[in-house]
Amino acid sequence: MPQIRMSESELRDLANKIQRQQRNTAAVTQAGNTAVGQASAEWQSTAFETFRSRWGSDKGVLERLAADLQDWNRKLNDHASVAARVNRPFA
16 A cells, blocks of 8 residues: 655645635535524425425535544644654754
């Protein structure tokens, strides 16, 4: 299996990008929840029920993505700490 070598700074940069994706995912989830919440109080129709059902499915996908991103972020930070120790110059 090929090995991928990354420096601490590369791992931290990737972790920062994942955090940005986590914020984006949270914003989309919040917007969807708000849309369904506001519409359900004012609008009852077959179209809305279809929308709410689809949102439930999409929300589940977003929640799984958020969990995966959180796991990746944790792993990247763990690996970055190891890379910092391994790549520390000898005194």
